[in-house]
Amino acid sequence: MRILTVDIGTGTQDVFLYDSRLDIENGFKLVLPSPTMMVSQRIKAATAARSPVALLGSQMGGGPSAWAAEAHARAGLAVYATPQAALTLDDDLDKVASLGVRLISEDESRLLKSDVVRIELKDFDFAALSEVFGRFGVGVNGLDAVAVAVFDHGAAPRGISDRQFRFDYLDRRIGEKNALSAFGHLSTEVPAIMSRLLAVAHSGTDLDSPMIVMDTAPAAVLGATFDPQVRRRRRQLIVNVGNFHTLAFRLTGTAIDGVFEHHTGEIDLPKLEALILALADGSLKHEDVFNDMGHGALVYSPEALEFGTDTYDVVVTGPRRSMFRPRAVTEGASAQARQSRIRPYFAVPFGDMMLAGCFGLLAATAELLPQLGDQIRAGMSESRPNSAAPWDAS
Numbered sequence: 001m002r003i004l005t006v007d008i009g010t011g012t013q014d015v016f017l018y019d020s021r022l023d024i025e026n027g028f029k030l031v032l033p034s035p036t037m038m039v040s041q042r043i044k045a046a047t048a049a050r051s052p053v054a055l056l057g058s059q060m061g062g063g064p065s066a067w068a069a070e071a072h073a074r075a076g077l078a079v080y081a082t083p084q085a086a087l088t089l090d091d092d093l094d095k096v097a098s099l100g101v102r103l104i105s106e107d108e109s110r111l112l113k114s115d116v117v118r119i120e121l122k123d124f125d126f127a128a129l130s131e132v133f134g135r136f137g138v139g140v141n142g143l144d145a146v147a148v149a150v151f152d153h154g155a156a157p158r159g160i161s162d163r164q165f166r167f168d169y170l171d172r173r174i175g176e177k178n179a180l181s182a183f184g185h186l187s188t189e190v191p192a193i194m195s196r197l198l199a200v201a202h203s204g205t206d207l208d209s210p211m212i213v214m215d216t217a218p219a220a221v222l223g224a225t226f227d228p229q230v231r232r233r234r235r236q237l238i239v240n241v242g243n244f245h246t247l248a249f250r251l252t253g254t255a256i257d258g259v260f261e262h263h264t265g266e267i268d269l270p271k272l273e274a275l276i277l278a279l280a281d282g283s284l285k286h287e288d289v290f291n292d293m294g295h296g297a298l299v300y301s302p303e304a305l306e307f308g309t310d311t312y313d314v315v316v317t318g319p320r321r322s323m324f325r326p327r328a329v330t331e332g333a334s335a336q337a338r339q340s341r342i343r344p345y346f347a348v349p350f351g352d353m354m355l356a357g358c359f360g361l362l363a364a365t366a367e368l369l370p371q372l373g374d375q376i377r378a379g380m381s382e383s384r385p386n387s388a389a390p391w392d393a394s
Contacts, residue, residue, distance in 0.1 A: 001375050003365060007357030008123050009034055009216060009245040010063050011319055015129060016358035017140065020379050024350050024359075024361070026136055027114045031354055035123050040064035043072055046117040052078035054104075054112055057121040057185045059087040059201040061150060063244060064091075065121070073100030080104050080112065087195060091155050123196070124148050124203045128376070145183075145369055146204060147212040147361035149219040149296045151245065152196040165288075167296035169193065170259065174300070179254045180225075183218040184364035187211035210222055212365050214355055217247035223360030224317045224347035225251075226380060235305055237280055238347070239272075241318035244274065245295075250279055257301035260284060262294030269323050273341045276314055280305040312345035320347060 002022040015030040033041075038299065046053045053072060056233035066089045066130050074078045079101045081089070086096045086103055097103055103314040104112075112118070127163060130140045156165035169191070174184040185191070192215060197213045204211040220240045225231055230238070239248040242264060250258040267275070278284035279297065286296045307313040316324050324344040349359050361382070366376035 001144045001372060002142075003147060003362060003376070004129070004140055004143050005147045005149075005358040005361040005365075006124060006129070007149045007216060007219060007355075007361065008061065009319065009357075010061065012354075013138060014354050014358055016362075017133070018358075018362055018376075018379070019144070019383065020375050024379055025352075026138075028359075029132070029352070029355060030132065032066075034061070034062040034134075035121075035125070036063050036065040039119060039121060040068040042117070042119050043068035046364075047072045047075055049075060050077060051115060052080070052113075053090070053117045053119055054086040055081040055101075055107055055119055055121055057082075057119075058084050058107055059196055060121045060123045060199065061089050063064075063194065065353065069101065070099055075227070078102065078116075080116065080148075082106055082109055084199075085156075085219065088121055091195070094156060104117075120205050122199070123150050124200050126204065126207065128200070141205075141208075143209040144372060145210050145212065145324035146207055146363055147365050148200050148204070148362055149216045149357050150196055150200055151216045151242075152194045154193045155195040163293075163295045165193075167261065167290075167298075170261070170295075171242065171298055174256050174259070178223040178256050178300075179367075180218045180249065180251075180360070181364040181367045182257070184212050184361070185216035185367055186369055187213055190192065190340045191199065211277075212361065212368055214361055214364055217242060217245060217285065218249070220317050221247070221249050221356075221358040221360065222314055222363050223349050223356035223358065226349040226359050226363070227347040228382060229312075229345060230315050230347055231382070232347075236315055237276060237305055237313070238315040239276065239319070241272075241316065241320040241323055242320055246318075246320075248276060248279055250301075251271065252301070252303075256283070257303070257305070258284070258297070258299040260289050260294070260297035262289055262292070264320055266293050271343075273313075275305075276342060280307060309387050311343070312353050313342040314344050315347050316344045316359065317347045319351060320321060 003018040007015045017028045059344045089096045153162045153166045156162040217240045221238045221274050237250045246264045247261040284297045290296045366373040
């Protein structure tokens with residue numbers, strides 16, 4: 001059995017090809033620039049060349065790509081975009097137009113002059129990944145499943161905060177199924193409000209295997225639970241410090257007791273520590289986070305999570321996890337002042353922090369595709385049997 005998992009973030013896209021014939025540590029993996037970073041680079045190159053650009057394709061992750069497009073327009077250069085591609089910049093197309101972007105139809109895009117740099121937007125590019133694997137003699141045809149994670153604010157109606165809209169979605173999913181895997185969907189069952197997840201699902205319609213799509217932060221937290229030190233604890237608090245968003249879950253077994261989500265750029269270590277401590281003791285309120293430009297907080301269980309009962313308090317994963325490392329030494333600062341107030345444990349599931357999201361995708365796939373579940377769980381268990389060497393699994 002083989003499953004392709006792709007965790008698409010702001011900085012990188014992390015790819016893991018799970019093969020049940022191999023020990024999971026021997027699975028083939030790639031850490032590549034994220035799609036939004038690649039689009040940003042192409043737009044910046046067009047800006048330097050003073051060339052107009054056309055954004056085509058589908059909605060994808062914004063951030064760097066959106067900022068580059070806005071900078072291109074501010075430089076007095078033409079930016080064309082089809083409606084679906086324009087959603088990458090904002091769900092409100094009137095706002096996109098106000099940025100200087102010229103909205104055009106698909107038919108009009110075909111009539112653009114030859115000097116216009118055409119850039120196709122998409123988060124998940126199976127053909128490109130297949131080509132990379134193929135260059136190393138690894139085929140990715142005949143997969144048993146494909147699982148992809150992206151962050152999705154959801155398509156908030158006009159006048160509704162996208163921060164509140166996303167957090168309402170998180171609350172509903174937890175209410176329907178109190179487990180991290182609740183944030184995964186079969187590609188045919190993605191909620192209509194989750195426009196970026198839908199775009200990813202649409203990009204996989206030509207695949208000959210079932211597809212799972214999932215939110216990135218829950219995938220990373222779920223993957224972190226497969227670290228041997230983490231999975232031995234029944235109650236825990238796991239923080240994913242992403243490039244744009246920081247999300248923390250308080251767990252009892254697989255059940256979610258509480259959650260908060262904030263923008264990483266709006267917090268520092270003291271603020272993050274205060275949020276974690278409040279989530280742990282159950283005192284954290286939604287408005288504490290939302291009024292600070294975060295998404296919000298929810299506490300489902302009044303039972304406090306006591307710190308100081310083990311060798312660590314909080315499990316940490318994510319590309320910005322260095323926020324928890326010792327602070328820089330300053331003259332006259334005590335050792336205690338330079339350390340985090342909590343004791344972090346940096347999760348390394350199957351020896352690789354960068355693939356935590358991919359391992360979470362695998363675990364969610366085991367639940368969403370029951371016919372594959374037993375085999376996936378056996379491959380991810382601590383007592384898994386020895387399997388073939390990599391060179392025996394071509």
